[in-house]
Amino acid sequence: MSSTFDTVANIIAETCDIPRENITPESHAIDDLGIDSLDFLDIAFAIDKAFGIKLPLEQWTQEVNDGKATTEQYFVLKNLCARIDELIAAKNA
């Protein structure tokens, strides 16, 4: 997870011009870092490229809108990284 987090944090820092030291595993991408949907598209693109996966953003959005999930489940960075690790594992299975 730590290397995943480092990669994701670096992507966020570079994409959104946020100081790297402000980005922690506990950071909420939306509430704490102020990342909006457009910036998150760029982040998703960079994550997809870096890990060779496809973040299911639409599914996550739908689950949040339907009240089946909270934004914390997907957008707190440690949770986001856990999802990324799951997607990588599924890809390599």
Add this chain to the structure above:
Amino acid sequence: MRLEYFQMVDKVLELDLEAKTIRTANVVPDESPIFEGHFPGHPLLPGVLLFEIMAQTAGILLLRLHNFDRMGFLASVEKGKLRNFVTPGQTIEVEAELLHDGSGYGRLAARGKVDGKPVCNAELTIKTMAFPAPELRGYLLSTAERIGMPMEPPAGVVDAPALSADAVPPATGKLSHV
């Protein structure tokens, strides 16, 4: 090209579903009120419209790759360059290539040429979502027909719907992405 209707693409010259590329012809009209102001004595197609031409070419490719089951909206332009003037009567050939098909968005590279010389290029992010108005899909399908978009075979999308203007997916979602 009908500038007053923002219909930029005149013809699909080439579509490769395997390579996920397209090439279009976009003919700048000889006359338009735009040229009276941009600029007197030196008519030029505004650079912002070159980005629109690239966006429409990239967008129609992305829609075709999704079998027109959703609408695309331009979300960002990166690495945009305007390399040469484009004047009335010229034909701009635009090539677009899908770089990445993400979840709810596509990233595409596009470049325009006139007489083989580069005039513009950019990387575009196009957000995709359910059609927000039922008539929009029909309009896009008629546009595809007008510009000679090959509609067969369907692109390799799982559960691709039939290419008909009837079955319009409902617009859903409160958040655009996050």
